[in-house]
Amino acid sequence: MLNSYSEEDKVLLAVDCIIFGFDQDDLKILLIKRDFEPEKGKWSLMGGFLKKDENLDHAASRILKHLTGITDIYMEQLYSFSEIDRDPVERTLSVAYFALINIAGHNEKLSEQFSAQWFSISDAPKLIFDHDKMVQHAIRRLRYRTSNEPVGFELLPKKFTMRQLQKLYEAIFGKKIDKRNFVNKINALGILIKLPEKDMSSSKKGSYLFQFDKLKYDKKVSEGFSFKL
Amino acid sequence: MLNSYSEEDKVLLAVDCIIFGFDQDDLKILLIKRDFEPEKGKWSLMGGFLKKDENLDHAASRILKHLTGITDIYMEQLYSFSEIDRDPVERTLSVAYFALINIAGHNEKLSEQFSAQWFSISDAPKLIFDHDKMVQHAIRRLRYRTSNEPVGFELLPKKFTMRQLQKLYEAIFGKKIDKRNFVNKINALGILIKLPEKDMSSSKKGSYLFQFDKLKYDKKVSEGFSFKL
DNA sequence: TCAAAAGTGTTCACCGTACACCCATGG
DNA sequence: CCATGGGTGTACGGTGAACACTTTTGA
Structure with a gap:
């Protein structure tokens, strides 16, 4: 008892990223087509799991880099989603992050190789699990942030x-x-x-x-x- | 692989609550003296661990009820803290919640039996781990919420x-x-x-x-x- | 010469803020 | 009758919103 909280439950912790971009007239989000079960082939946010030896900010950056090659961008923790059956496979919590990138500055890198694709907010497909709820949450945060801090510039050249x-x-x-x-x-x-x-x-x-x-x-x-x- | 994300790390998830009260002239927070190691005897936020069969909101309510007897109050998820060594015993993430209660309406219940005590924000003791950071975060959120929603009344009779x-x-x-x-x-x-x-x-x-x-x-x-x- | 986007100021209503005096009552 | 806290209105400056015409130039 002195050197561990050994009686307690442990859980899987996912990190999902809502990545915003802006292109001409539209606010967009970057989605990927899942290449593993469950929900293989459906659209989803960029996600991955937290590892033992990193904090959440680090995990979010690592996942983004792994799935898109992008580094050094504005990122911020959003909210933690914890409904018991949010992931049908196994009890998983997800900490959502949101990120802002300048689409034009990164276009080449993420074409094809990662099956990631930009969608306008207004005609994005339905997402898996509770990801649509995360996106709604992210939009609210984006409005708040861009009203009160000069982060909008992150979305422009x-x-x-x-x-x-x-x-x-x-x-x-x-x-x-x-x-x-x-x-x-x-x-x-x-x-x-x-x-x-x-x-x-x-x-x-x-x-x-x-x-x-x-x-x-x-x-x-x-x-x-x-x-x- | 089809029915579990079995390769991934699992972690302990704590929930810590910043409980605000108001008494005459002072904004206060409710703290407890830890009765277990590490940091036994030091002041700390109300905390506990997430269980497999509950979501975060539920855990926060359960912990609060367990430590103070209080139910049915305004609570809201704040932020997740994840520095690797934030808890010296074992890797633990903590999701902070903040709560608003009317001190006068609950005074009797929490006297003595829980070794919980109210402290004015301005002269609270130093807290364990990263709890002081959580409190700072909570104060910012409190200011934002009370500016934009009528939640201040939760702190009054x-x-x-x-x-x-x-x-x-x-x-x-x-x-x-x-x-x-x-x-x-x-x-x-x-x-x-x-x-x-x-x-x-x-x-x-x-x-x-x-x-x-x-x-x-x-x-x-x-x-x-x-x-x- | 015309179409398409860029650039530029003023007026007015409303809101936030500063500010001071009288009232009611218990002691 | 006086000390203490309770209750009330106005004037001003600044900010946010409405609003229209001229400029440039490639086609």
Whole structure:
């Protein structure tokens, strides 16, 4: 009794990742087709099991890297799902994580080899187990985070246009935003650098590129500033 | 392989509860003196282990009931803590829960028999393991919840005065609030019932008692209203 | 020259905040 | 009659939302 809690039950711990990306107009999630039973062939979140010698954050990163090759991205623990029969094979808890990535920056790596695929939130297939519930939860968290912290930029290329940023927020909140009000608000924050370059791909006139100024943001935060959108 | 994930590691899962109460002027948490090793005699959150046949919410309620006799209170899952060496005895994950109770309504039950004790947030003892981190996390969540949902009432008696409610919010946010502004804001919400009775214990004049009107609140929510303080 | 997207300011309503005096009562 | 806490309203500045026209340029 002194050196173990030996009477207690142990359980399997899964980690499932909701990976958000943004592409033009749509908020998307990355899913994989399960290649093992049960539910083989159905769509599912990226998942795996926690190992003895790692913590949850580490497991989430490892699983993501293993299934997509992606490293160094924004990740955050979401919630733990524990219904007794959530996995029909065996009692398994799952800790959900959510992650934000810039689709454009990673496209090549995950094509084919992992049978992972991007789906718009609005027309994703039904997922196995309680994964749909996890996604709903993740969307709520995403809305909260992007309202209160400058994490939305994780979903965009380093250099982006105002219009892209606006469309991102429109996709996250599922509603149109007035162009002028949006620009005013963003500029008032004073945390973007306006670059001299233009992106010419979306219009004849071209539109200025911006970059998130993390140094300025950190400085402002240390002076009491808080991001709100 | 078809009927088990047999290769995978299993772990012990603890559930620890941060229980908030409010008493006059102070926000408090309920702690127990550990009566087993390791760290016997030190102060700790209420905790226990998840059993095979229950989910996390159930475990949290069971543990709370077992250690304090209390049932039917507001509880919510907070976060999962998973550092490898967080418990020196054995690899253990802990899912933290936070709970809100009305101290006055439960005082008798938990005196002595459980060696549980209330501590003001500001002068609580150092806790074992990573429990202090859990408490910090819980305070953040408490601030968020009480700003956006009418859960603060869980910490007060059914009937309470405006002043008590104000002191509660002052304790949660750690700052003074203007009396007139507070009353205006609360009344504007339109979710309290002003009772004809007065509480005579705090002054000679006496102060009116109020009650949270859950029906009116639910109705307003269904019409698009959202609580903000 | 025209179509398509980019860029840009002002007005107004509402909300949050600052602020001070009278009331009721028990002692 | 006085000390203590209870109760109440207004004015102002700032923020969020509504709203329309001109510019650029490739086709």
